Amino acid sequence: xxxxxxxxxxxxxxxxxxxxxxxxxxxxxxxxxxxxxxxxxxxxxxxxxxxxxxxxxxxxxxxxxxxxxxxxxxxxxxxxxxxxxxxxxxxxxxxxxxxxxxxxxxxxxxxxxxxxxxxxxxxxxxxxxxxxxxxxxxxxxxxxxxxxxxxxxxxxxxxxxxxxxxxxxxxxxxxxxxxxxxxxxxxxxxxxxxxxxxxxxxxxxxxxxxxxxxxxxxxxxxxxxxxxxxxxxxxxxxxxxxxxxxxxxxxxxxxxxxxxxxxxxxxxxxxxxxxxxxxxxxxxxxxxxxxxxxxxxxxx
Ligand SMILES: [Zn+2]
Numbered sequence: 001x002x003x004x005x006x007x008x009x010x011x012x013x014x015x016x017x018x019x020x021x022x023x024x025x026x027x028x029x030x031x032x033x034x035x036x037x038x039x040x041x042x043x044x045x046x047x048x049x050x051x052x053x054x055x056x057x058x059x060x061x062x063x064x065x066x067x068x069x070x071x072x073x074x075x076x077x078x079x080x081x082x083x084x085x086x087x088x089x090x091x092x093x094x095x096x097x098x099x100x101x102x103x104x105x106x107x108x109x110x111x112x113x114x115x116x117x118x119x120x121x122x123x124x125x126x127x128x129x130x131x132x133x134x135x136x137x138x139x140x141x142x143x144x145x146x147x148x149x150x151x152x153x154x155x156x157x158x159x160x161x162x163x164x165x166x167x168x169x170x171x172x173x174x175x176x177x178x179x180x181x182x183x184x185x186x187x188x189x190x191x192x193x194x195x196x197x198x199x200x201x202x203x204x205x206x207x208x209x210x211x212x213x214x215x216x217x218x219x220x221x222x223x224x225x226x227x228x229x230x231x232x233x234x235x236x237x238x239x240x241x242x243x244x245x246x247x248x249x250x251x252x253x254x255x256x257x258x259x260x261x262x263x264x265x266x267x268x269x270x271x272x273x274x275x276x277x278x279x280x281x282x283x284x285x286x287x288x289x290x291x292x293x294x295x296x297x298x299x300x
Pocket of ligand 1: 028029030031032033050051052053054055
Protein backbone atom coordinates (compact mmCIF):
# COMPACT_ATOMS: atom_id res chain seq x y z
CA UNK A 1 0.00 0.00 0.00
CA UNK A 2 2.89 2.35 0.68
CA UNK A 3 4.52 1.41 -2.63
CA UNK A 4 4.79 4.56 -4.81
CA UNK A 5 3.15 2.72 -7.73
CA UNK A 6 -0.14 3.14 -5.83
CA UNK A 7 0.25 6.92 -5.53
CA UNK A 8 2.54 8.16 -8.27
CA UNK A 9 1.27 8.06 -11.87
CA UNK A 10 4.74 7.96 -13.50
CA UNK A 11 5.82 5.07 -11.24
CA UNK A 12 2.55 3.27 -11.95
CA UNK A 13 3.05 3.67 -15.69
CA UNK A 14 6.59 2.30 -15.49
CA UNK A 15 5.41 -0.68 -13.44
CA UNK A 16 2.60 -1.63 -15.82
CA UNK A 17 4.88 -1.24 -18.84
CA UNK A 18 7.47 -3.50 -17.19
CA UNK A 19 4.80 -6.15 -16.53
CA UNK A 20 3.46 -6.03 -20.06
CA UNK A 21 6.82 -5.81 -21.81
CA UNK A 22 9.29 -7.55 -19.48
CA UNK A 23 12.13 -7.27 -22.00
CA UNK A 24 11.80 -3.50 -21.86
CA UNK A 25 10.85 -3.47 -25.53
CA UNK A 26 7.27 -2.37 -26.27
CA UNK A 27 5.40 -4.45 -28.83
CA UNK A 28 2.87 -2.77 -31.11
CA UNK A 29 -0.58 -4.12 -30.16
CA UNK A 30 -1.83 -3.33 -33.66
CA UNK A 31 0.73 -5.19 -35.79
CA UNK A 32 3.17 -6.91 -33.42
CA UNK A 33 6.15 -4.84 -34.52
CA UNK A 34 8.99 -4.04 -32.14
CA UNK A 35 10.17 -1.04 -34.19
CA UNK A 36 8.82 1.47 -31.74
CA UNK A 37 9.60 5.10 -30.97
CA UNK A 38 8.81 6.45 -27.55
CA UNK A 39 7.15 9.82 -27.89
CA UNK A 40 8.35 12.72 -25.80
CA UNK A 41 6.77 15.58 -23.91
CA UNK A 42 4.44 15.74 -20.97
CA UNK A 43 1.27 15.51 -23.01
CA UNK A 44 2.47 12.33 -24.67
CA UNK A 45 3.68 10.51 -21.58
CA UNK A 46 3.35 6.77 -22.13
CA UNK A 47 2.67 7.20 -25.84
CA UNK A 48 4.47 5.07 -28.41
CA UNK A 49 4.61 5.29 -32.17
CA UNK A 50 4.91 2.14 -34.27
CA UNK A 51 7.39 2.65 -37.09
CA UNK A 52 5.79 -0.10 -39.16
CA UNK A 53 2.04 0.52 -39.04
CA UNK A 54 2.48 4.19 -37.97
CA UNK A 55 -0.23 3.76 -35.34
CA UNK A 56 0.10 5.11 -31.81
CA UNK A 57 -0.46 3.16 -28.64
CA UNK A 58 0.00 3.19 -24.88
CA UNK A 59 0.27 0.41 -22.31
CA UNK A 60 -3.53 0.57 -22.01
CA UNK A 61 -4.14 -0.23 -25.70
CA UNK A 62 -5.63 -3.68 -26.24
CA UNK A 63 -6.29 -4.25 -22.54
CA UNK A 64 -9.23 -3.86 -20.17
CA UNK A 65 -7.75 -0.44 -19.29
CA UNK A 66 -8.26 0.94 -22.79
CA UNK A 67 -10.55 3.98 -22.85
CA UNK A 68 -10.61 4.10 -19.05
CA UNK A 69 -10.17 7.56 -17.55
CA UNK A 70 -9.11 6.15 -14.20
CA UNK A 71 -5.43 6.91 -13.48
CA UNK A 72 -3.07 3.96 -13.67
CA UNK A 73 -2.05 4.20 -10.01
CA UNK A 74 -5.71 3.67 -9.08
CA UNK A 75 -5.89 0.71 -11.42
CA UNK A 76 -2.88 -0.75 -9.64
CA UNK A 77 -4.32 -0.13 -6.19
CA UNK A 78 -7.64 -1.67 -7.19
CA UNK A 79 -5.87 -4.69 -8.69
CA UNK A 80 -3.82 -5.15 -5.55
CA UNK A 81 -6.92 -4.92 -3.35
CA UNK A 82 -8.73 -7.49 -5.46
CA UNK A 83 -5.68 -9.76 -5.35
CA UNK A 84 -5.27 -9.46 -1.59
CA UNK A 85 -8.82 -9.53 -0.22
CA UNK A 86 -9.93 -13.05 0.61
CA UNK A 87 -13.62 -12.25 0.41
CA UNK A 88 -13.51 -9.81 -2.49
CA UNK A 89 -14.13 -6.07 -2.64
CA UNK A 90 -17.54 -4.58 -3.22
CA UNK A 91 -17.92 -1.64 -5.60
CA UNK A 92 -18.89 0.51 -2.61
CA UNK A 93 -15.70 -0.35 -0.71
CA UNK A 94 -13.67 0.22 -3.87
CA UNK A 95 -15.26 3.61 -4.58
CA UNK A 96 -14.35 4.77 -1.06
CA UNK A 97 -10.81 3.43 -1.20
CA UNK A 98 -10.11 5.03 -4.58
CA UNK A 99 -12.19 8.18 -4.31
CA UNK A 100 -14.16 7.44 -7.49
CA UNK A 101 -17.89 7.12 -8.10
CA UNK A 102 -19.73 3.91 -7.35
CA UNK A 103 -20.50 3.43 -11.03
CA UNK A 104 -16.82 3.83 -12.00
CA UNK A 105 -15.77 1.46 -9.23
CA UNK A 106 -18.34 -1.13 -10.24
CA UNK A 107 -17.14 -1.13 -13.84
CA UNK A 108 -13.48 -1.09 -12.76
CA UNK A 109 -13.99 -4.16 -10.56
CA UNK A 110 -15.65 -6.07 -13.38
CA UNK A 111 -12.79 -5.27 -15.75
CA UNK A 112 -10.31 -6.53 -13.17
CA UNK A 113 -12.38 -9.71 -12.81
CA UNK A 114 -12.23 -10.10 -16.58
CA UNK A 115 -8.42 -9.98 -16.30
CA UNK A 116 -8.57 -12.49 -13.43
CA UNK A 117 -10.53 -14.81 -15.71
CA UNK A 118 -7.80 -14.59 -18.35
CA UNK A 119 -5.06 -15.06 -15.74
CA UNK A 120 -6.80 -18.21 -14.51
CA UNK A 121 -6.96 -19.69 -18.00
CA UNK A 122 -3.85 -21.84 -17.68
CA UNK A 123 -4.95 -24.75 -19.86
CA UNK A 124 -6.67 -28.03 -18.98
CA UNK A 125 -6.72 -29.17 -15.36
CA UNK A 126 -5.21 -32.42 -14.19
CA UNK A 127 -3.18 -34.97 -16.10
CA UNK A 128 -1.61 -38.37 -15.36
CA UNK A 129 -1.35 -38.95 -11.61
CA UNK A 130 -3.40 -35.88 -10.79
CA UNK A 131 -6.71 -35.74 -8.97
CA UNK A 132 -9.61 -33.50 -9.99
CA UNK A 133 -12.50 -32.92 -7.66
CA UNK A 134 -15.84 -31.95 -9.11
CA UNK A 135 -18.51 -30.62 -6.80
CA UNK A 136 -21.66 -28.54 -6.95
CA UNK A 137 -23.25 -26.01 -4.66
CA UNK A 138 -26.08 -23.52 -4.49
CA UNK A 139 -24.78 -20.04 -3.80
CA UNK A 140 -26.54 -16.78 -2.96
CA UNK A 141 -30.26 -16.12 -2.97
CA UNK A 142 -31.01 -14.63 0.39
CA UNK A 143 -34.43 -14.30 1.84
CA UNK A 144 -33.99 -10.55 2.13
CA UNK A 145 -36.72 -9.13 -0.03
CA UNK A 146 -35.77 -6.92 -2.90
CA UNK A 147 -37.85 -3.90 -3.92
CA UNK A 148 -39.65 -6.12 -6.37
CA UNK A 149 -40.59 -8.46 -3.54
CA UNK A 150 -38.84 -11.32 -5.30
CA UNK A 151 -36.16 -13.42 -3.71
CA UNK A 152 -33.13 -13.79 -5.94
CA UNK A 153 -32.78 -17.46 -6.83
CA UNK A 154 -29.73 -19.36 -5.67
CA UNK A 155 -27.12 -19.90 -8.38
CA UNK A 156 -26.10 -23.41 -9.28
CA UNK A 157 -22.34 -23.61 -9.38
CA UNK A 158 -20.07 -26.45 -10.34
CA UNK A 159 -16.43 -26.18 -9.45
CA UNK A 160 -13.53 -28.27 -10.68
CA UNK A 161 -10.44 -28.25 -8.52
CA UNK A 162 -7.16 -29.95 -9.24
CA UNK A 163 -5.75 -31.06 -5.89
CA UNK A 164 -2.81 -28.85 -5.11
CA UNK A 165 -3.59 -26.85 -8.27
CA UNK A 166 -6.04 -24.45 -9.87
CA UNK A 167 -9.81 -24.19 -9.57
CA UNK A 168 -12.37 -23.39 -12.25
CA UNK A 169 -16.03 -22.71 -11.59
CA UNK A 170 -19.09 -22.42 -13.73
CA UNK A 171 -22.57 -21.06 -13.31
CA UNK A 172 -24.87 -23.71 -14.74
CA UNK A 173 -28.59 -23.88 -15.38
CA UNK A 174 -29.01 -27.49 -14.34
CA UNK A 175 -27.00 -29.86 -12.24
CA UNK A 176 -27.20 -32.91 -14.44
CA UNK A 177 -25.12 -35.29 -16.52
CA UNK A 178 -25.05 -33.13 -19.66
CA UNK A 179 -23.87 -29.85 -18.11
CA UNK A 180 -21.42 -31.39 -15.65
CA UNK A 181 -19.91 -33.60 -18.34
CA UNK A 182 -19.51 -30.60 -20.66
CA UNK A 183 -17.66 -28.67 -17.97
CA UNK A 184 -15.42 -31.63 -17.16
CA UNK A 185 -14.42 -32.74 -20.65
CA UNK A 186 -13.73 -29.22 -21.91
CA UNK A 187 -11.58 -28.28 -18.92
CA UNK A 188 -9.82 -31.43 -17.76
CA UNK A 189 -7.38 -34.03 -18.98
CA UNK A 190 -9.18 -37.34 -18.98
CA UNK A 191 -5.96 -39.02 -17.85
CA UNK A 192 -6.78 -37.59 -14.40
CA UNK A 193 -8.42 -39.32 -11.47
CA UNK A 194 -11.89 -37.90 -10.90
CA UNK A 195 -13.21 -37.52 -7.35
CA UNK A 196 -16.88 -36.70 -6.89
CA UNK A 197 -19.73 -37.23 -4.51
CA UNK A 198 -22.07 -40.17 -5.01
CA UNK A 199 -24.54 -38.36 -7.31
CA UNK A 200 -25.72 -40.90 -9.84
CA UNK A 201 -24.94 -38.79 -12.94
CA UNK A 202 -21.23 -39.09 -12.18
CA UNK A 203 -21.24 -42.87 -12.83
CA UNK A 204 -21.03 -42.59 -16.62
CA UNK A 205 -18.80 -39.51 -16.63
CA UNK A 206 -16.40 -41.24 -14.25
CA UNK A 207 -15.77 -44.01 -16.77
CA UNK A 208 -14.26 -41.50 -19.17
CA UNK A 209 -11.47 -40.74 -16.70
CA UNK A 210 -8.44 -42.78 -15.67
CA UNK A 211 -10.22 -43.63 -12.44
CA UNK A 212 -13.24 -42.43 -10.51
CA UNK A 213 -13.54 -42.22 -6.74
CA UNK A 214 -16.58 -41.13 -4.77
CA UNK A 215 -17.09 -39.74 -1.32
CA UNK A 216 -20.33 -40.15 0.53
CA UNK A 217 -22.39 -37.13 1.36
CA UNK A 218 -25.37 -38.68 3.03
CA UNK A 219 -26.34 -35.36 4.58
CA UNK A 220 -24.81 -32.92 2.12
CA UNK A 221 -26.62 -29.67 2.75
CA UNK A 222 -26.50 -30.11 6.47
CA UNK A 223 -22.82 -30.95 6.59
CA UNK A 224 -21.83 -27.85 4.64
CA UNK A 225 -20.30 -24.88 6.33
CA UNK A 226 -19.26 -26.35 9.66
CA UNK A 227 -15.62 -25.87 8.73
CA UNK A 228 -14.57 -29.47 9.31
CA UNK A 229 -13.82 -30.59 5.77
CA UNK A 230 -10.53 -31.56 4.29
CA UNK A 231 -12.26 -31.84 0.93
CA UNK A 232 -10.64 -29.44 -1.53
CA UNK A 233 -13.73 -28.46 -3.50
CA UNK A 234 -15.75 -27.93 -0.33
CA UNK A 235 -12.99 -25.70 0.94
CA UNK A 236 -13.33 -23.62 -2.23
CA UNK A 237 -17.08 -23.35 -1.75
CA UNK A 238 -16.78 -22.24 1.85
CA UNK A 239 -14.53 -19.34 0.75
CA UNK A 240 -16.93 -18.49 -2.09
CA UNK A 241 -19.96 -18.53 0.19
CA UNK A 242 -18.27 -16.33 2.75
CA UNK A 243 -17.45 -13.87 -0.05
CA UNK A 244 -21.01 -13.86 -1.32
CA UNK A 245 -22.44 -13.39 2.16
CA UNK A 246 -19.89 -10.85 3.36
CA UNK A 247 -19.22 -8.81 0.24
CA UNK A 248 -21.40 -9.47 -2.76
CA UNK A 249 -24.96 -9.29 -1.62
CA UNK A 250 -26.42 -8.76 -5.04
CA UNK A 251 -25.12 -11.14 -7.58
CA UNK A 252 -26.90 -10.93 -10.88
CA UNK A 253 -26.85 -13.94 -13.15
CA UNK A 254 -25.30 -11.92 -15.97
CA UNK A 255 -22.13 -11.28 -13.94
CA UNK A 256 -21.87 -14.52 -11.99
CA UNK A 257 -19.14 -15.97 -14.22
CA UNK A 258 -16.94 -12.92 -13.50
CA UNK A 259 -17.37 -13.18 -9.72
CA UNK A 260 -16.51 -16.85 -10.00
CA UNK A 261 -13.38 -16.00 -11.98
CA UNK A 262 -12.31 -13.72 -9.14
CA UNK A 263 -12.60 -16.49 -6.53
CA UNK A 264 -11.10 -19.06 -8.89
CA UNK A 265 -7.99 -17.00 -9.55
CA UNK A 266 -7.36 -16.26 -5.87
CA UNK A 267 -7.78 -19.95 -5.10
CA UNK A 268 -5.55 -21.07 -7.98
CA UNK A 269 -2.77 -18.75 -6.85
CA UNK A 270 -3.22 -19.19 -3.09
CA UNK A 271 0.42 -20.17 -2.67
CA UNK A 272 1.62 -16.94 -4.30
CA UNK A 273 2.18 -13.59 -2.63
CA UNK A 274 -0.41 -10.85 -3.10
CA UNK A 275 2.11 -8.95 -5.23
CA UNK A 276 2.74 -11.91 -7.54
CA UNK A 277 -1.00 -12.51 -7.84
CA UNK A 278 -1.59 -8.84 -8.69
CA UNK A 279 1.08 -9.07 -11.38
CA UNK A 280 -0.61 -12.19 -12.80
CA UNK A 281 -3.83 -10.16 -13.03
CA UNK A 282 -1.99 -7.33 -14.81
CA UNK A 283 -0.77 -9.81 -17.42
CA UNK A 284 -4.36 -11.06 -17.77
CA UNK A 285 -5.50 -7.56 -18.75
CA UNK A 286 -4.00 -7.93 -22.20
CA UNK A 287 -6.29 -9.25 -24.89
CA UNK A 288 -9.47 -8.70 -22.92
CA UNK A 289 -12.00 -5.91 -23.36
CA UNK A 290 -15.17 -5.13 -21.55
CA UNK A 291 -17.31 -2.18 -22.50
CA UNK A 292 -19.66 -0.51 -20.10
CA UNK A 293 -22.36 -0.54 -22.72
CA UNK A 294 -22.08 -4.31 -23.01
CA UNK A 295 -22.18 -5.15 -19.32
CA UNK A 296 -24.49 -2.26 -18.44
CA UNK A 297 -27.11 -3.73 -20.76
CA UNK A 298 -26.61 -7.16 -19.25
CA UNK A 299 -27.12 -5.78 -15.78
CA UNK A 300 -30.38 -4.06 -16.67
ZN1 LIG B 1 2.31 -1.44 -35.46
